[in-house]
Amino acid sequence: MLPVIAFAALSQSLPQIPRDSFGVAxxxxxxxxxxxxxxxxxxxxxxxxxxxxxxRLARGKLAExxxxxxxxxxxxxxxxxxxxxxxxxQFDKLSPISKxxxxxxxxxxxxxxxxxxxxxxxxxxxxxxxxxxxxxxxxAIAIRLxxxxxxxxxxxxxxxxxxxxxGTRPKLKGRVLDAVxxxxxxxxxxxxxxxxxxxxxxxAVRPKFYLPDRKTTxxxxxxxxKLGLLELLPAIRLASREESNRVAENLxxxxxxxxxxxxxxxxxxxxGVATLLSGPQMGFRLPSxxxxxxxxxxxxxMVGMDLPGVPGVLVGHTAKVAxxxxxxxxxxxxxxxxxxxxxxxxxxxxVTQQLQRVTRTLNIKGADPKQVTELRTVDGPVILSSKGSQxxxxxxxxxxxxxxxxxxxxxxxxxASSVADVDQAIRKATMxxxxxxxxxxxxxxxxxxGFRYCGLAxxxxxxxxxxxxxxxxxxxxxxxxxxxxxxxHVLDPKAGLITNWNNKPVSWWPxxxxxxxxxxxxxxxxxxxxxxxxxxxxxxxxxxxxxARRVPPGNYEYEYPAVEPLLRSSLASVDSxxxxxxxxxxGWMLDGAxxxxxxxxxxxxxxxxxxxPTVGNFLSADNLRLVAQSxxxxxxxxxxxxxxxxxxxxxxxxxxxxxxRAVNALTTRDPRPYGAWRMxxxxxxxxxxxxxxxxxxxTYIQVVQMFPTIIGRNVLPPGVAESGPHEFDQLPLSxxxxxxPMTFGPAD
Numbered sequence: 001m002l003p004v005i006a007f008a009a010l011s012q013s014l015p016q017i018p019r020d021s022f023g024v025a026x027x028x029x030x031x032x033x034x035x036x037x038x039x040x041x042x043x044x045x046x047x048x049x050x051x052x053x054x055x056r057l058a059r060g061k062l063a064e065x066x067x068x069x070x071x072x073x074x075x076x077x078x079x080x081x082x083x084x085x086x087x088x089x090q091f092d093k094l095s096p097i098s099k100x101x102x103x104x105x106x107x108x109x110x111x112x113x114x115x116x117x118x119x120x121x122x123x124x125x126x127x128x129x130x131x132x133x134x135x136x137x138x139x140a141i142a143i144r145l146x147x148x149x150x151x152x153x154x155x156x157x158x159x160x161x162x163x164x165x166x167g168t169r170p171k172l173k174g175r176v177l178d179a180v181x182x183x184x185x186x187x188x189x190x191x192x193x194x195x196x197x198x199x200x201x202x203x204a205v206r207p208k209f210y211l212p213d214r215k216t217t218x219x220x221x222x223x224x225x226k227l228g229l230l231e232l233l234p235a236i237r238l239a240s241r242e243e244s245n246r247v248a249e250n251l252x253x254x255x256x257x258x259x260x261x262x263x264x265x266x267x268x269x270x271x272g273v274a275t276l277l278s279g280p281q282m283g284f285r286l287p288s289x290x291x292x293x294x295x296x297x298x299x300x301x302m303v304g305m306d307l308p309g310v311p312g313v314l315v316g317h318t319a320k321v322a323x324x325x326x327x328x329x330x331x332x333x334x335x336x337x338x339x340x341x342x343x344x345x346x347x348x349x350x351v352t353q354q355l356q357r358v359t360r361t362l363n364i365k366g367a368d369p370k371q372v373t374e375l376r377t378v379d380g381p382v383i384l385s386s387k388g389s390q391x392x393x394x395x396x397x398x399x400x401x402x403x404x405x406x407x408x409x410x411x412x413x414x415x416a417s418s419v420a421d422v423d424q425a426i427r428k429a430t431m432x433x434x435x436x437x438x439x440x441x442x443x444x445x446x447x448x449x450g451f452r453y454c455g456l457a458x459x460x461x462x463x464x465x466x467x468x469x470x471x472x473x474x475x476x477x478x479x480x481x482x483x484x485x486x487x488x489h490v491l492d493p494k495a496g497l498i499t500n501w502n503n504k505p506v507s508w509w510p511x512x513x514x515x516x517x518x519x520x521x522x523x524x525x526x527x528x529x530x531x532x533x534x535x536x537x538x539x540x541x542x543x544x545x546x547x548a549r550r551v552p553p554g555n556y557e558y559e560y561p562a563v564e565p566l567l568r569s570s571l572a573s574v575d576s577x578x579x580x581x582x583x584x585x586x587g588w589m590l591d592g593a594x595x596x597x598x599x600x601x602x603x604x605x606x607x608x609x610x611x612x613p614t615v616g617n618f619l620s621a622d623n624l625r626l627v628a629q630s631x632x633x634x635x636x637x638x639x640x641x642x643x644x645x646x647x648x649x650x651x652x653x654x655x656x657x658x659x660x661r662a663v664n665a666l667t668t669r670d671p672r673p674y675g676a677w678r679m680x681x682x683x684x685x686x687x688x689x690x691x692x693x694x695x696x697x698x699t700y701i702q703v704v705q706m707f708p709t710i711i712g713r714n715v716l717p718p719g720v721a722e723s724g725p726h727e728f729d730q731l732p733l734s735x736x737x738x739x740x741p742m743t744f745g746p747a748d
Contacts, residue, residue: 027745047287149431160224182635183632261501328432
C-alpha cells in the first residue's frame, strides 16, 4: 500500500514551505522570483552542507576549507576549469527565466545562511564560516554536472598508451594495428540502438562521418609525437578528472554517469496510457546525490528531481510534459597536439603562438597558498607538456564556454505545452544527452512520445583517425557540428516503445575514440524485461527490478545470453558442483546465490585465458577487464577478429581451461567448498542502516503516466534531507521496490 502524504510546515523562523510526510518541499508562490527564493531556501534547509562542499569542489576551493588532502582535486579543477569571469560570461548569456531562477535561488539560500542557528553541524566541526551563496556558485555546479554526464571522448591519449603497450608484445609484431582495430572498433552494426531502423531518417539526409581505412591510420600513427607511458598516465588521469571524481564520490556529489529510460506509447500501453520511466544512475551516497521538490507559480508547474545548488527540476514532469535524461556518450572532446616553440610558444600552421597563462591562487587550510597556472591553446586547456617530444596536448571540447545553454534548454521545458515546444527547447542543449519525453493527451489530441539525441556533435576532418590525437591547425580542424535536424530523433515510433541504457542512438553513429557500443550492450537486458505485445504499467516497473538482478553495477554489457551457450556446451562433460553451478546459472544475480560468483569468476578467467598469452593483462587485471570487453571475447571465440588471440586453440578448450582457473581462484580465496562462494547481490549502503540489496538501479526513479492530468510516482533513497527524520525514510520504499506519489502540493 502506498504511503499517505501529510503536509506540515518545517520551520517557524523562516517563510513557511509546505512539506509532505517524506519531507519533500512543495513550493507555491505568487511570482517566479518568490518561487525560486523558496526553492533555494528549501534545498538549503535540506542539504546546505552538501551544497557547501559542492560549490567548493566545482570552484577548486575545498582545500581552503578542509585542508591539504583536497589539494590535488583543487589543482585539477584550477588547471582545466573556468575563471570567475568566464562563469559570469555564461551566466550573462542565459535566458531571462534562467537568470531569474538562479538569482532568486541564491537569495533563498542566503536567507537560510543569515541565521547561524540554521547552520548544519559541519560548519562548527570544521570552524568554517559560510560565505554568501552567489549565482556563480550555481553556475559552477551546473557546469560540472553537465560535464560529468553530458560529454565524452578525449580517449585519444588512452589509445596512444594502448598503441604503445601493444607494440611491446612480441606476438603482435607487425599486427599491432590489427589488435587496435579489434580492441577499439569504430562501429558494430549489431549494437542495439535507441532509434529502430524503421524509424531512422533516410540515408541521404544523414550527416557524413569519416571513418579511416588502414592507410589513413598508418599515416596518422606515424606522425604522432613519441611519448612514454609515464608521460601519458598522468595526462589520462587529468583528462578524465580522476582526482576530482574520487573526491566527489567521497563527498556524495555527482561522480558517475549512467541512467536508463523506458517510454511506452498510448497505443502500445496495455492500459491505453502513455508511460515514461526514468532512472538517472548517479550513484548511491549519504545523503542522496540528488534532491526532489515541486514548484508551482504563475506559468510554472513542475515536480521531480533537482540537484542541490542548481535551481529547478532537471528530470520530472509539468502539467503537460514528462521527461527523462540519460548520458549520451557522444565523442564531444578531442585531444589536439602541437610542436612547441621557444619562450612558451607552440606552432599552428607554421605560425608561432603564445600559450595563454591563467594563474589562480590555491588556498590551503593550515598551509601557505600556492599558485596554479592553467596553460591554454587556441583549442583548449593543456593536458600534457612533453619535453622529450617537444610537443603539447590540449583538450578541445565542442561545448566549451556553452555548457549553460543546456540549462536554458531545461528551463524552456518547464514552459513547454506541445511537441513543437519540447523539440524547440531541447535543441538548445549543447551537451551530449539522450532526451525522452511524453506529452499529456488533450481533447482529441493523443499523447505523443519521442526521443532526441542532444548536443554539439563535431564533424571531423577527413584523412585522420579519430581514435588518436589530431594535429593543431586547419588540416585536422573540425568542420562544424551536426545540424539539429540531422541528429538522431524519433517521434511516435512505429513499435510504440523507446528504451535506452546509454546505448548508441542509431546504427550509423560511430564509437569514434571509445568502443562504448558493442553487440552486448546492457540495454538488451532492459528490453528482455518487456513483453513483445502490449506493455502494462507493471511491465514497465519490472524493468528496473529485472536489470538490477541481471547486470552487475557499472557493467555496460549484458553478456550472459551470448556466453551461456558456450559455457554450457564446453562444460557438459565436467562433473563437479562448480560445473553444475555454471551450467545451471540462469543469469539472475540473486542475493546469496552461488552460481553468479562462479559464473563471474569464470568470465574473468576466460578473459585472462584468451588475452594474457598474446597481449598480456594491460598492466593489471582491472585494466584487462576494462579494455577487453565481453563483446570482443565473443568475437574472438567466434573467430571474428583480425588477430587470432586463441592461437589455434579450440574455443571449448579455452573455456574449460578458464573454468579450471576460476575454480582454483575461488578455492584459493577460501578453501571451504562452495559454501563461501555466495556472492550476495551488490547492495546500497547508507551509513549504519541495513544494506539495501540490488544496487543497479536509478539514484532517483520516476514512473509517470500521461492521463489528461499527469500522475507520477517516484523514489529517492535514502531520503530528501541530509539529517533529521527524513534522512532515511525512503529506504523502506526502496527496499520494497515501491514508489510514493509525485504531487504539486497540498491541493493535490
